[in-house]
Amino acid sequence: MLATTYAIPDVLVFAAATLLILVGAIGVIAMKNPVHSALSLIMSLLGVAVAFLEQSADFLAAVEIIVYAGAIVVLFLFVIMFLGVDKSKHPHVEPLVGQRWFAGLGVAITVAGVVFLMANSHWVSGVPSTSTGGTALAPGSGNVTQLGDSVFTTYLLAFEATAGLLIIAVVGAVLLARRERTAEVDEATDDLEVIIDDWAPEETEEVDS
Amino acid sequence: MSHLAPLIMILPLAGFLFVLVNGRSLSNKVVGLIGTGVVGLSFVASVITFVLLLHHSSRQVTVNLFTWISVDTLHVPAAILVDPLSITMSLFVTGISTLIHWYSTAYMEGEKDFRKFFLYLNLFVFSMLTLVLANNLVLTFVGWEGVGVCSYWLVSYYFDRDAAASAGKKAFIYNRVGDLGLMAAMFLLFVHTHTLTYLGIFSSTSLLSPTIATLVVLSLLLAATGKSAQIPLFNWLPDAMEGPTPVSALIHAATMVTAGVYLLVRMSPVLALSSSGRMTIAIIGGVTAFVAATIATAQKDIKKVLAFSTVSQIGYMVLAVGVGAYGAAIFLMVSHAFFKALLFLGSGSVIHSLGGEQDMRKMGGLAKWLPLTFPTFLIGWLTISGVPPFAGFWSKGDVLTNVFVHNKPLWVLGVLTAILTAYYMSRLFILTFRGSERFREVTHQHDPHESPLAMTVPLLILAALSVLGGLLDLPWAHGFSLTHFLSPTFGYVAPSAAQSTMMQTGLALVDVAAAAIGLFAAFTIWRNTVESATFEKPFFEHVWRWDDAYDATIGRPLAHVAQFSNDVIEDGVIDGAVEGLGGSVRRSGEGIRKLQAGMVRQYALAMVLGATVIVVYLVGRVR
Amino acid sequence: MTIPASWFLILAALLFGIGAFGVLTRRSALIMFMCIELMLNAVNLTFVTFARTMSDIGGQTSVFFIMVVAAAEVTVGLGIVVAVFRRRASTSVDELSELQG
Numbered sequence: 015m016l017a018t019t020y021a022i023p024d025v026l027v028f029a030a031a032t033l034l035i036l037v038g039a040i041g042v043i044a045m046k047n048p049v050h051s052a053l054s055l056i057m058s059l060l061g062v063a064v065a066f067l068e069q070s071a072d073f074l075a076a077v078e079i080i081v082y083a084g085a086i087v088v089l090f091l092f093v094i095m096f097l098g099v100d101k102s103k104h105p106h107v108e109p110l111v112g113q114r115w116f117a118g119l120g121v122a123i124t125v126a127g128v129v130f131l132m133a134n135s136h137w138v139s140g141v142p143s144t145s146t147g148g149t150a151l152a153p154g155s156g157n158v159t160q161l162g163d164s165v166f167t168t169y170l171l172a173f174e175a176t177a178g179l180l181i182i183a184v185v186g187a188v189l190l191a192r193r194e195r196t197a198e199v200d201e202a203t204d205d206l207e208v209i210i211d212d213w214a215p216e217e218t219e220e221v222d223s
Numbered sequence: 224m225s226h227l228a229p230l231i232m233i234l235p236l237a238g239f240l241f242v243l244v245n246g247r248s249l250s251n252k253v254v255g256l257i258g259t260g261v262v263g264l265s266f267v268a269s270v271i272t273f274v275l276l277l278h279h280s281s282r283q284v285t286v287n288l289f290t291w292i293s294v295d296t297l298h299v300p301a302a303i304l305v306d307p308l309s310i311t312m313s314l315f316v317t318g319i320s321t322l323i324h325w326y327s328t329a330y331m332e333g334e335k336d337f338r339k340f341f342l343y344l345n346l347f348v349f350s351m352l353t354l355v356l357a358n359n360l361v362l363t364f365v366g367w368e369g370v371g372v373c374s375y376w377l378v379s380y381y382f383d384r385d386a387a388a389s390a391g392k393k394a395f396i397y398n399r400v401g402d403l404g405l406m407a408a409m410f411l412l413f414v415h416t417h418t419l420t421y422l423g424i425f426s427s428t429s430l431l432s433p434t435i436a437t438l439v440v441l442s443l444l445l446a447a448t449g450k451s452a453q454i455p456l457f458n459w460l461p462d463a464m465e466g467p468t469p470v471s472a473l474i475h476a477a478t479m480v481t482a483g484v485y486l487l488v489r490m491s492p493v494l495a496l497s498s499s500g501r502m503t504i505a506i507i508g509g510v511t512a513f514v515a516a517t518i519a520t521a522q523k524d525i526k527k528v529l530a531f532s533t534v535s536q537i538g539y540m541v542l543a544v545g546v547g548a549y550g551a552a553i554f555l556m557v558s559h560a561f562f563k564a565l566l567f568l569g570s571g572s573v574i575h576s577l578g579g580e581q582d583m584r585k586m587g588g589l590a591k592w593l594p595l596t597f598p599t600f601l602i603g604w605l606t607i608s609g610v611p612p613f614a615g616f617w618s619k620g621d622v623l624t625n626v627f628v629h630n631k632p633l634w635v636l637g638v639l640t641a642i643l644t645a646y647y648m649s650r651l652f653i654l655t656f657r658g659s660e661r662f663r664e665v666t667h668q669h670d671p672h673e674s675p676l677a678m679t680v681p682l683l684i685l686a687a688l689s690v691l692g693g694l695l696d697l698p699w700a701h702g703f704s705l706t707h708f709l710s711p712t713f714g715y716v717a718p719s720a721a722q723s724t725m726m727q728t729g730l731a732l733v734d735v736a737a738a739a740i741g742l743f744a745a746f747t748i749w750r751n752t753v754e755s756a757t758f759e760k761p762f763f764e765h766v767w768r769w770d771d772a773y774d775a776t777i778g779r780p781l782a783h784v785a786q787f788s789n790d791v792i793e794d795g796v797i798d799g800a801v802e803g804l805g806g807s808v809r810r811s812g813e814g815i816r817k818l819q820a821g822m823v824r825q826y827a828l829a830m831v832l833g834a835t836v837i838v839v840y841l842v843g844r845v846r
Numbered sequence: 847m848t849i850p851a852s853w854f855l856i857l858a859a860l861l862f863g864i865g866a867f868g869v870l871t872r873r874s875a876l877i878m879f880m881c882i883e884l885m886l887n888a889v890n891l892t893f894v895t896f897a898r899t900m901s902d903i904g905g906q907t908s909v910f911f912i913m914v915v916a917a918a919e920v921t922v923g924l925g926i927v928v929a930v931f932r933r934r935a936s937t938s939v940d941e942l943s944e945l946q947g
């Protein structure tokens with residue numbers, strides 16, 4: 015029946031994306047080992063990239079793989095490896111009474127409700143008249159130009175703001191992850207200590223205290 | 224003139240500010256010189272303005288200083304209205320003030336707060352001039368409150384004395400009751416005429432219905448009774464004698480207490496609309512004049528006698544306003560300023576010479592010891608007693624003649640008051656300057672000394688003014704009299720008081736007879752007596768039990784209310800509410816704090832469940 | 847005929863639900879972060895879907911910015927996780943309950 019309504023390749027691609035996404039997502043929350051969770055995350059993100067592709071968002075699909083699967087998940091893996099295995103004693107005992115039940119029930123009702131609402135509205139009808147009046151998407155698959163235009167003209171200010179955001183995030187991450195000065199000084203080589211003492215003795219005292 | 228008129232006001236203010244800023248580095252002598260100098264210059268400015276006004280075509284000039292309040296339909300400029308009435312007021316205010324400032328430089332010498340005294344005095348003069356020169360009621364109100372607060376400060380000048388401190392509070396609170404009247408009058412006038420400038424109100428008096436006009440007049444009367452110490456708010460003035468004597472002379476005799484009369488005269492076009500209101504004013508004035516005169520006959524403190532005499536004389540002015548004789552009221556106000564300032568400053572000189580003694584029983588026989596104070600005081604005494612040809616005879620005669628034309632019973636009351644006035648002033652004079660010398664105990668057997676020139680020269684000037692003051696408004700000088708000069712500012716002038724020269728002469732003879740009776744009675748009774756139970760009724764000495772009546776009807780019930788509020792409402796209602804609220808918040812907080820377990824996932828679950836509720840609600844709405 | 851938007855939207859809703867459930871039940875801060883990434887991707891998917899159905903490039907632009915923000919968030923978040931781990935030798939969020947009433 016599906017084949018009669020929609021092109022078979024499309025349906026197959028969608029099924030593959032769905033499979034990747036849902037299996038990967040369930041893997042993220044079900045796996046005991048964080049490394050396995052991270053690998054499942056990659057799978058799920060790949061599925062999302064496939065879904066992007068199917069909806070002619072080529073550029074975003076590429077970015078999804080490069081940034082998410084490539085950078086972010088690697089970062090996750092790096093941190094997991096760096097920290098070692100979680101040492102919590104009873105990983106399978108839920109300390110909060112009824113947390114799982116309420117979580118499952120609440121999420122299920124919410125998702126079902128949202129789906130129901132969508133089915134009862136025109137959100138998914140695809141009627142062009144509901145367009146917000148933005149730039150129309152170019153037919154076919156190549157809309158990287160359009161995305162570029164949009165980012166560097168209409169949303170230029172937001173784009174520049176993201177640059178600031180990234181800088182701040184980097185500085186913040188460095189500050190957070192850096193070891194405290196006292197430890198650093200203790201572990202530092204002799205000549206580093208000499209340099210610090212020679213160059214800014216007051217500052218060292220201040221940090222030490 | 225438009226440049227000069229603001230100067231009248233600004234000079235005392237400048238003096239006040241200068242001394243306020245530089246006071247600590249200035250010697251007493253310099254402070255006194257500045258304080259007196261600025262007021263003297265202000266007087267000069269007033270004189271020049273007066274001369275310019277005489278040659279001005281309209282004799283009514285408004286000088287706009289700046290826009291003060293402008294909200295919706297309420298427009299209040301800070302502006303000066305120079306017309307015959309305001310310039311007359313500022314002339315005698317600045318003139319008398321100059322003399323009293325000068326007098327004070329000597330009288331207050333050696334006081335530890337000499338600088339403060341002159342600060343207040345200059346600020347007072349500024350406020351008083353604001354009051355009389357303002358072109359609208361709001362600015363007048365500023366001056367009205369300004370003189371009130373200066374009066375409070377100066378009455379409580381010796382604030383380390385209990386009596387002075389509470390006298391200041393009494394003056395302030397009584398004045399506050401009167402201020403309510405002025406505010407009520409302003410509200411009523413603004414609601415019905417939409418303006419608060421005098422000229423604006425006068426040109427739209429047709430908008431006032433008779434009832435409203437009467438209400439306005441009664442409110443103004445309440446204001447006047449507070450400031451000018453009339454029944455029922457008169458008994459703050461005797462207590463105000465706790466202040467230094469120059470203050471009593473300047474504020475509580477010559478200038479501030481006449482502000483109520485000025486206000487009534489200024490609002491005469493509104494007074495013209497309400498005959499019942501005017502009648503009330505006349506009755507209040509007449510009764511106050513009589514009651515205060517009876518009280519003055521039984522006082523033993525020299526300043527208290529003069530204080531009640533002031534109340535009585537202002538009663539005459541209010542009576543004159545009530546019968547529509549505004550010119551007579553202002554004439555009496557000016558001449559009263561001369562002779563009452565003279566009497567107060569004279570009594571100050573007496574008190575000074577006796578080292579602060581105010582009880583007349585401990586005086587006597589001072590005539591030969593005070594060669595300058597005695598003759599000037601003699602003139603003051605004859606003037607207030609109504610002996611011709613001094614100013615008091617003419618001004619009081621003017622008032623009584625007008626009253627006779629309009630209201631015979633009040634005229635009888637006025638003549639009785641005149642007899643009493645002559646009587647109690649003679650009593651004061653005899654007890655102070657005649658008879659045996661009873662002051663030796665007070666002065667430790669020393670001879671009393673005459674006061675310095677800075678005190679006696681103002682006395683001489685004031686004595687001269689008291690003698691010649693009658694020239695301002697002689698009955699037969701129609702074209703050149705004060706009343707004629709002032710009459711353009713009055714909304715309603717009483718029909719010519721003097722129907723015939725015959726009647727005028729007759730009335731004048733009655734006045735002279737009244738003075739003679741009073742003098743004769745006093746000399747008969749008090750020549751050899753110091754105390755007399757027959758003629759010093761305790762009822763009069765205790766101010767007709769007026770304070771006791773207020774205490775019983777207002778003071779004690781209010782104290783009960785306050786006690787009840789303190790015991791029941793404070794403890795039960797207010798504290799109960801506050802503590803109950805605080806307690807319930809604390810208890811509920813202790814319960815609710817358990818919800819904040821510090822578990823991030825619980826918080827997240829709460830968010831999800833919240834979203835669930837919203838979604839369920841939306842789903843329910845679709846159905 | 848392409849796949850209708852509703853399919854993608856339902857898929858996104860399911861993905862979001864799984865992510866939310868993971869945030870609520872897993873105690874490791876690292877796994878919670880991954881679940882948050884899942885939820886963000888669910889949102890991205892709806893954005894792309896709507897961009898297609900409404901012919902508006904703005905949806906895709908939003909995805910672009912969400913990715914940037916997500917990257918920044920992960921950077922800082924993992925920094926916090928590392929800093930916390932240094933002090934407690936644990937990534938369990940349940941042990942971070944000092945801020946309780």
